[in-house]
Amino acid sequence: MVVQSRSDAAITEVVISVRDAEYRIPELKPGEVRAFAARPRGESGVSVSYRIGGRLVEVPEEGYFENNPDYVVLVGLGNAGAEIDIATKTTSPG
Numbered sequence: 001m002v003v004q005s006r007s008d009a010a011i012t013e014v015v016i017s018v019r020d021a022e023y024r025i026p027e028l029k030p031g032e033v034r035a036f037a038a039r040p041r042g043e044s045g046v047s048v049s050y051r052i053g054g055r056l057v058e059v060p061e062e063g064y065f066e067n068n069p070d071y072v073v074l075v076g077l078g079n080a081g082a083e084i085d086i087a088t089k090t091t092s093p094g
Helices: none
Strands: 002-005 011-018 021-028 033-035 044-052 055-065 071-077 082-088
Antiparallel strands (some): 011 021
């Protein structure tokens, strides 16, 4: 999972939630990117909450991925909300 700040202000108290797990990031500076292995148990979506400028932003669960390295999850956090993109890696036959 990759979490990226798309804000011009610091983002704090980030909580990324997947099935049976939460991942916390105390602070993201403007433009900062963090990557970590998210391993849900079974099928999962992604929800996120964070603070920006003292305001709480909450995004309900969306998307679908599994505990499988073929899934790529990008969470972009901005002033007005979050964008969650989930894709699968493609491999060349060979």
